[in-house]
Amino acid sequence: MKQAIYYAQLTKKANEYLSCLYDIAQTLVSFDDYDDAKMYLVKISQYKITDHVIKEKAMQDLINVQRILTGLEDRYEKEDDLQKKMSLAEKCADTYSCLDRNERSKYYYLKQLKHAQELNLNEDQMATIYSSLGSIYQDLKEWQLSIDYFRREMSCRIGLGIQADIE
The missing domain is CATH 1.25.40.10 (Tetratricopeptide repeat domain)
Structure with missing residues (x-):
């Protein structure tokens, strides 16, 4: 994952970098690793120059991940x-x-x-x-x-x- 982020940063294209972060967050969610997924989703939401589509998806996923982390199932x-x-x-x-x-x-x-x-x-x-x-x-x-x-x-x-x- 770190290598993917590194190469995405080298492209100097914000969309590719954010897309990479989003893909990593989705992978972590699929493995029920909600804490780490939240970290990547927060990075996307705080990024200054951003693709609104990726940012909106990340924000919605962040809300859903937060629901799980705050004990919705409990x-x-x-x-x-x-x-x-x-x-x-x-x-x-x-x-x-x-x-x-x-x-x-x-x-x-x-x-x-x-x-x-x-x-x-x-x-x-x-x-x-x-x-x-x-x-x-x-x-x-x-x-x-x-x-x-x-x-x-x-x-x-x-x-x-x-x-x-x-x-």
Whole structure:
């Protein structure tokens, strides 16, 4: 990593240097090394001459990494109120989804679904959860499950009920 940064600095092109830092941060996130990833994301956010696209992505990732580091998952695990627990599960899922940690995101969307079913939410609320699951399964290239959840979403949205299936 240090060598990559060194060569990126030699180019004297800010975009290449920042892109290198961003790639390193993404690699660290993929290995759950959030503390070091945060360090690189902070470097990008503090860089004076910067590509706004890279800076915006880095800032969003920094927010998500900070959520993880401040114990978002711990708050979910400790929460007793089912409504709040469901909301925290969604926040965990969305956070991991933004970081392209799709397996971890799926885990929390499924937790959200479980809590929603326990709370007996209305069809509109269930449709949103089914849509999220359909999208995450699509990202994971699990096509049949993606289709199944998108069908459930459509069933809810057109008023056929949660258990209905549309062809």
